[in-house]
Amino acid sequence: MVNIWHLRDFAMLTITFHGGFTLAEYKSIESEEDLIKFYQQCRSRKAEGFDGAIIKQLDTPYFTDVLKVKPEETVDAVVVGAERDLSGEIKTLLLALPCHKRDSWVPIAKVARESTADWNTVWSACEPHIQDYCPGNLEDPPVIPDLWIAPKIVVTVKVTELKTGKNYLVFGFGARDCVLREDKSPQEATTFEQVLQLAGQSEILEPRQKQQQLSLFE
Numbered sequence: 001m002v003n004i005w006h007l008r009d010f011a012m013l014t015i016t017f018h019g020g021f022t023l024a025e026y027k028s029i030e031s032e033e034d035l036i037k038f039y040q041q042c043r044s045r046k047a048e049g050f051d052g053a054i055i056k057q058l059d060t061p062y063f064t065d066v067l068k069v070k071p072e073e074t075v076d077a078v079v080v081g082a083e084r085d086l087s088g089e090i091k092t093l094l095l096a097l098p099c100h101k102r103d104s105w106v107p108i109a110k111v112a113r114e115s116t117a118d119w120n121t122v123w124s125a126c127e128p129h130i131q132d133y134c135p136g137n138l139e140d141p142p143v144i145p146d147l148w149i150a151p152k153i154v155v156t157v158k159v160t161e162l163k164t165g166k167n168y169l170v171f172g173f174g175a176r177d178c179v180l181r182e183d184k185s186p187q188e189a190t191t192f193e194q195v196l197q198l199a200g201q202s203e204i205l206e207p208r209q210k211q212q213q214l215s216l217f218e
Contacts, residue, residue, distance in 0.1 A: 074157075080151050093110065095108055125180055157178050
């Protein structure tokens with residue numbers, strides 16, 4: 001807080017929240033080296049919930065389009081399903097990874113449609129592999145897709161974070177930039193064991209109880 005007005009705001013908020021209101025940590029950035037060091041400090045506190053840094057003027061309010069600096073991980077995943085929007089267009093692709101320990105496919109993320117040539121190339125590759133039943137050995141996705149796709153097509157996506165969750169064993173946050181990888185087979189995709197390590201876990205959780213999967217055309 002850099003002026004009297006902000007100090008007054010802070011005093012009022014402190015009273016309102018009965019002394020339980022505290023200022024967020026911040027650092028004045030004077031150089032590129034300062035920024036890199038601050039970002040690395042934030043990343044070192046990942047266990048506390050820090051997933052990156054927010055860059056803005058100190059005396060301006062937080063807003064949706066504020067600059068957020070987060071890491072990116074690249075994952076080679078296999079397309080196993082697709083969801084349509086209300087107009088019938090494909091809006092997301094369900095991605096999964098091979099898990100060697102379980103001999104199964106583990107859902108990891110959904111990637112949204114983008115208005116790019118890369119997206120059109122990916123979907124054109126997927127269309128011949130649409131099927132009316134769940135791929136074999138696919139663990140339950142959080143939501144049953146509108147279309148099942150045989151696990152034949154490998155794509156590369158970027159994610160901002162890999163984290164365990166209640167709906168996914170490991171979830172790839174912010175999946176985007178979906179690009180077809182014709183040079184890789186499904187068996188050469190990133191393994192679930194690899195992303196589990198990136199998510200800070202050493203062991204695979206026991207499989208969730210399998211629910212009956214119904215064909216979309218039954």
